Amino acid sequence: MRKNRVRSEFILSMAAFISVIACATSEKMVVAPRAMIKGADYVGQETCALCHEEIVTDFRYTDHGRIRISGADERVKGQGCEACHGPGSLHLEAGGGRGTYILNPGKDPETCFQCHLAVKARFSLQYRHPVMENRMSCPDCHNPHGKDIYKVAGRYVGRENDVCMQCHREQARHRVFEHEALRDGCTTCHNVHGSINDKMLIERDNNLCLKCHAQLSTPGMIVIGDFSHTTRLAQGTCWSAGCHTAVHGSDLNAHLRY
DSSP, X not given: OHHHHHHHHHHHHHHHHHHHHHHOXXXXXXXXXXXXXXXXXXXXXXXXXXXXXXXXXXXXXXXXXXXXXXXXXXXXXXXXHXXXXXXXXXXXXXXXXXXXXXXOTTTOTHHHHTTOHHHHHHTTSSBOOTTTTTSSOGGGXXXXXXXXXXXXXXXXXXXXXXXXXXXXXXXXXXXXXXXXGGGGOGGGTBOTTOBSSGGGBSSOTTHXXXXXXXXXXXXXXXXXXXXXXXXXXXXXXXXXXXXXXXXXXXXXXXTSOO
């Protein structure tokens, strides 16, 4: 298990390093690989705006809107829309239409993975959202055209949880006694792109809870909330030992019990 974990973390570290080289320059320059459509030429973002004015108006000011693709002579070949959707000349000649001579990140995540290599690496881990199986797509959770990358726009408090609530309504809904970790978002405990831990947890066993709740009073004793939990923690995790089973919040008990 430890060997697999070390291998997974190494893969993620290398992917993150490569991602920085490929995409994180000050000009948001994407050199390779390109979003390609055989036989198509770049027409420019302003041409896209002729039909997609509402999208392009906001998109041009986002991080994605500033991505550029250069040619061998370093001149900009494509920018913004065509950096992800591919050169648009054939799409334009065909009169537009969804999926006509255009790349759709909603159907193929490889378009997003050109830059987000570390995310792609996480989707290869054991516990993950089923993006690689084409049962989900990046735009299910993210808005690549918007100023706010979270899909649920117009909210500034808990909007990350609102994205998760699209599918996980029971876990993310408001409770009488809330788990304060949820105030900072579901990603406080879960790595939503993939993890080596069950339920996509960022840490395994009690290590997750003890990141926030540990208070060591004497060597060999774990005190949490003025009570010794040393014996309890030896019997299982905080939630599997029969105590704090309502980890997402409770309507009945302040100590997160059902």
